[in-house]
Amino acid sequence: xxxxxxxxxxxxxxKVDTLKAASAAHKIGGELHILVAGAGCGQVAEQAQKVSGxxxxxxxxxxxxxxxxxxxxxxxxxxxxxxxxxxxxxxxTTGKNYMxxxxxxxxxxxxxxxxxxESSDTFKRPIYAGNAIATVQSEYAKKVxxxxxxxxxxxxxxxxxxxxxxxxxxxxxxxxxxxxxxxxSERPELTAASVVISGGRGMQNGENFKLLEGIADKLGAAIxxxxxxxxxxxxxxxxxxxxxxxIVAPDLYIAVGISGAIQHLAxxxxxxxxxxxxxxxxxxxFQVADYGLEADLFEVLPELEGAL
Amino acid sequence: MKILVPxxxxxxxxxxxxxxxxxxxxxxxxxxxxxxxxxxxxxxxxVRLKEKGTASEIIVVSIGDKACQExxxxxxxxxxxxxxxxxxxxxxxxxxxxxxxxxxxxxESPELVILGKQSIDSDNNQTAQMLGALTGMPQGTFAxxxxxxxxxVEVTREVDGGLQTVALxxxxxxxxxxxxxxxxxxxxxxxxxxKRKPLEVKPAADLGxxxxxxxxxxxxxxxxxxxxxxxxxxxxELVEKxxxxxxxxx
Numbered sequence: 253x254x255x256x257x258x259x260x261x262x263x264x265x266x267k268v269d270t271l272k273a274a275s276a277a278h279k280i281g282g283e284l285h286i287l288v289a290g291a292g293c294g295q296v297a298e299q300a301q302k303v304s305g306x307x308x309x310x311x312x313x314x315x316x317x318x319x320x321x322x323x324x325x326x327x328x329x330x331x332x333x334x335x336x337x338x339x340x341x342x343x344x345t346t347g348k349n350y351m352x353x354x355x356x357x358x359x360x361x362x363x364x365x366x367x368x369x370e371s372s373d374t375f376k377r378p379i380y381a382g383n384a385i386a387t388v389q390s391e392y393a394k395k396v397x398x399x400x401x402x403x404x405x406x407x408x409x410x411x412x413x414x415x416x417x418x419x420x421x422x423x424x425x426x427x428x429x430x431x432x433x434x435x436x437s438e439r440p441e442l443t444a445a446s447v448v449i450s451g452g453r454g455m456q457n458g459e460n461f462k463l464l465e466g467i468a469d470k471l472g473a474a475i476x477x478x479x480x481x482x483x484x485x486x487x488x489x490x491x492x493x494x495x496x497x498x499i500v501a502p503d504l505y506i507a508v509g510i511s512g513a514i515q516h517l518a519x520x521x522x523x524x525x526x527x528x529x530x531x532x533x534x535x536x537x538f539q540v541a542d543y544g545l546e547a548d549l550f551e552v553l554p555e556l557e558g559a560l
Numbered sequence: 561m562k563i564l565v566p567x568x569x570x571x572x573x574x575x576x577x578x579x580x581x582x583x584x585x586x587x588x589x590x591x592x593x594x595x596x597x598x599x600x601x602x603x604x605x606x607v608r609l610k611e612k613g614t615a616s617e618i619i620v621v622s623i624g625d626k627a628c629q630e631x632x633x634x635x636x637x638x639x640x641x642x643x644x645x646x647x648x649x650x651x652x653x654x655x656x657x658x659x660x661x662x663x664x665x666x667x668e669s670p671e672l673v674i675l676g677k678q679s680i681d682s683d684n685n686q687t688a689q690m691l692g693a694l695t696g697m698p699q700g701t702f703a704x705x706x707x708x709x710x711x712x713v714e715v716t717r718e719v720d721g722g723l724q725t726v727a728l729x730x731x732x733x734x735x736x737x738x739x740x741x742x743x744x745x746x747x748x749x750x751x752x753x754x755k756r757k758p759l760e761v762k763p764a765a766d767l768g769x770x771x772x773x774x775x776x777x778x779x780x781x782x783x784x785x786x787x788x789x790x791x792x793x794x795x796x797e798l799v800e801k802x803x804x805x806x807x808x809x810x
Contacts, residue, residue, distance in 0.1 A: 262721075321726065322689065323698050345719040349701050352654065352689035361655040361775045364684045374778065379683050380577035384586050385781050391774040426729045427698035430714060434722040443720070447808070471809060482738070489704065489718050489739050495683065496738065498720070504808040514576060521786055525806045527798065542789035542806065545798055555795040560809070 253282030253372065256310075258329060258341040258351075259300050263290040263318065266299040268444045269342035271406035273399040274303050277340055278407065279369035283307050285336075286413065289328055291318035301415060304407040308414050314421035319429040320346045324422070326353035331420050333358055333394065338372070343398035343499075344443075355396040362396040363388060367403035381495040382518025401443060402501035402522055435490055442493065445474035447504045448523070450493055451486070452478035452516075454509020454530065454549055458486040463550070464508065466557040476500065476520075478510045494519035509549045512537025529553075561708075563606045563615045564670035566661055567599040567635055569628040570681045577681075583779045586681075595631040598676025600638075601736040604743040605706060606674050607639035614708050615672075617641050621664050623657055625649045629759060636754035637746035643757065648764035653773035654682070658690035663767045665695050670731060672713065677702050677735040688735035698728040702737040 255277045260267040270286070277284050285308040288297045297311045310332060316324040329350070333339060339354065341347035343365045355362035367385070368376040374389045375397065442448060449464050449471070461475065468475050476493040477486065493500055495518040505523035510516060512528070512535055520526070521540055528541035531548050538544040545552065571577055571586075572594040580587045595603075609615040620635040622628040623646040632643035646660050665673065678685035692699035700706070700715025704723065707714045716725045718737045746754070764771060792798045802809045 319724070319726075322692070322701070326693060345702060345717075348685050349689065349699070352684075352686035353693040353699065355686070356655060356658060356690035356693035359655075361653045361773060362684070362686050363775065364686060377683075378783070379780070380571070380586055380681055381683065382783060383577040384579050385783050387778040387781075389776045389778050391776065424698075426696075427700075428727050430725040430727050432719070432722065432724040441721075479738070488722070489737065490720065490722050496678070504802070504806075521783075525802070525808045526786070526789075527802070538791070539788050540786045543798055543801055544789065544791045545795070546791060547795075552795050556799070559795050559799045 253337045254335055255280060255282050255284050255338040255340060256332065256336040257284060257286050258347065259286050259288045259296065260342045260344050260346060261288065261290060261293065261296040263293045264295060266296050268406055269344055269401040271303060272401040272404040273340055273342045274306065274407045275404045276366065276369055276399045278305055280338055280372050282337065285310060287312070287329065287332070289317040289325055291315050297415060301413040302409040302411050303413065304409065304411045306411050306413040308416055310416050310418050312418040312420055316421060316423035320350070321427050321429065322350040322353050323424040323427045325350040326357055327422060327424055328420050329354050330357045332418065336394065338395045338397060340397050340399055343400050347398050351396060351398050358394055358396065360392045360394050360396050362398065363390060364398050365400045366397055367400050378518060381515050383514055400499055402499045435488065439468060440472065440474050442474045442476050442491070442498050442500055446502050447471045447473035448476050448500050448502045449473045449506040449508065450476035450478060450510060451481055451508050452510030453480040453484060455481060455486060461487055463553040467553065467560065470557065470560040478516045480513070507537050508553065510537055511535045512540065561615050561672065562617045562619065562668065562670040563609060564665065564668055564673045565602050565606050565618060565620045565635065565640065566675050567603065567620055567622050567631050568596045568676070568679045569593050569622065569624055569631045570596045570679050573597050573680055579780050579782050583781055585777065585780050595634055596676050596679045598678060598736050600743040601740050602674040602676050603635045603638050603640060604741045605736060608741065610639065619644065619668055619670065621646065621661065623648060623652065623660055623764065632759055633754050634746060636757045637751040638744065641757065643759040645759065645761045646764045646767070647761050648771065650771050651773065652771060653775055654684045654686035655690055656769065656771050656773060658687050658694055659769040660764060660767055661691050662694040663769065665691070672730070672732060672734065674734045674736065677737055688733050692733045697731050697733050699733045699735070700726055700728050701735040703734050704737050704739045706734055706740070
C-alpha cells in the first residue's frame with residue numbers, strides 16, 4: 253500500500269494541516285509520499301522532506317500550480333495517482349476544492365472530512381452538521397480522502413524523505429487566478445492556534461469584537477466567530493468556526509456571547525478546554541463548557557483582559 | 561444565457577437530526593424536509609442574474625423520488641422557469657449524482673451551473689467539483705460573489721485565509737457559500753404560478769448511469785458527548801481555574 257498526501261502550503265511554508273493529515277496516513281499504514289505542487293515552492297518541499305515517516309516528496313513546481321487552481325491540480329494528481337492505493341489531502345478550502353474533482357477523474361467516490369481511521373478501507377466522518385458520526389467503508393481499489401485536521405495530532409519533523417521532481421507543468425487553460433485578499437493578522441491562524449477566542453451574536457456588532465482583541469493578544473490567541481455573527485455581518489466569513497466554517501481543536505477555546513448551536517459546536521467541541529461566557533444560563537454552550545461564566549460579556553471581558 | 565441549478569431535498573436546517581436506535585442511519589421518519597440552504601442560495605443567485613438580464617432561462621433539477629417535486633416547486637416559485645425531476649428512490653453518492661447531472665448538462669447545454677457547496681445531510685461538499693471534472697468545465701467553489709464578464713465568469717471564493725478571485729471560461733460551474741446572497745421568500749402569487757410551470761420527470765434508470773454507490777454505510781452513531789463542566793462565579797475564579805486546574809494558561 254502506498255499513500256499519497258497532497259501538501260497544504262502557501263509556496264513558502266508547509267501548513268500544519270499537512271502534518272496532521274500525515275498522522276491519518278500513518279494510521280492507514282503503508283509507505284507515505286507527499287506531493288508538493290506550487291510555484292517557487294522549493295522551500296516547502298524541503299520542509300516536507302522532514303515529515304515523519306515520509307519516504308518520498310514529489311515536487312511539481314510550475315506557474316500552473318501557484319494558486320492551487322483545482323482544474324490544474326486535479327490533472328496533475330491524476331497523472332501520478334496510478335501508483336497509490338490512497339490519496340489524502342487536508343480538508344482545507346484548497347483540499348475540498350481539488351480533491352472531489354480528482355476523485356471524479358478517477359471514477360471514485362470521495363470520503364470527505366474523516367475524523368478517524370478504523371482500517372485501511374473504513375473511516376469515520378461527521379454528517380448532519382456533526383449531529384451524527386457515520387462509519388463508512390469504501391469498496392474502491394483507490395481511496396480518495398480528505399482529512400479533518402482538528403481530529404488528528406501532528407507528526408514530528410524528523411524525517412529524511414527523498415526528493416523527486418515531476419515534469420508535469422500543464423495548465424488546463426480554462427481557469428485563471430485574478431487576485432486574493434488575505435486577511436492580514438499578526439495573530440496565529442484559527443486552525444493552528446493553541447488558544448481561540450470567539451464571539452457570537454451576543455457581541456452585538458463588529459466594533460465590539462475589539463473587546464476580544466486585548467485578550468487574544470495576551471493569550472496569543474486567534475479570534476473566531478459563530479455563524480450567527482458572520483450572518484449578521486459583524487465579521488468576515490473566514491473567521492467562522494463551525495460545520496460550514498473552520499473546524500478547530502485548540503487547547504483552550506473561549507466562547508463569548510455564543511449560544512452554542514450544533515452548527516458551531518461541530519466546529520469546536522474537540523477543543524481540550526472550553527470556556528463559555530454568556531448571560532443566558534440556558535444557553536446550550538454551557539452543556540459542553542468545562543468552565544461556564546454566566547455574566548454580561550461587556551462587563552467581564554475588560555475584567556478578564558485585566559486579570560490575564 | 562441558460563443557467564442550470566441542481567437542488568436537493570434535505571432535513572430542514574432547524575431540525576436536529578436523530579440517530580436511529582439500531583444505528584443504521586439518521587431517522588428521517590416524519591421529519592420536516594426543505595430545500596438545502598446552500599441550494600436556496602444557488603437558486604437566488606440564478607434569479608438575480610435573470611433579473612439583471614444576464615440569464616434568459618433557469619432550469620432547476622432535483623434527483624430523488626416524487627417528494628423532491630416539492631423543492632422543485634419551491635424553486636419555480638422563487639423564479640426558476642422549468643424543472644426536471646430525475647426520478648429514483650436509490651440512495652446515491654455524490655459521484656452518482658454528478659454523473660446524472662452530467663447527462664442533464666449534455667442535454668441542456670447551460671452556460672452556468674450553480675450548485676450549493678454542500679448539503680447539510682451528507683456534508684460531502686463534492687458534487688459541484690465532480691460535475692466539473694466530468695463535463696470538463698472549470699469550477700468556482702465556495703462563491704461569495706459572482707460577476708459575469710466577457711465570455712467568462714469571475715468568482716470570488718471564500719478560502720481559509722480570506723478571499724480568492726478566479727476567472728473561469730464559460731460554460732462554468734459555481735458552488736455557493738453563505739455570504740453570496742440572502743435568499744428571498746416565495747410570494748403567494750408566485751407559489752400559485754409555480755404550479756403551472758413545466759416539471760418534467762425522467763427516470764434515472766433511463767440515463768445510463770451506474771447508480772449503486774460503492775461506499776457502504778456501516779453504522780451511524782451519536783457523536784460522543786462532552787461532559788458538562790462547572791459554573792464559575794467570577795472572572796477571578798475562572799482565571800484561577802484555567803491556570804491551576806486546567807493548566808492551559810500561565
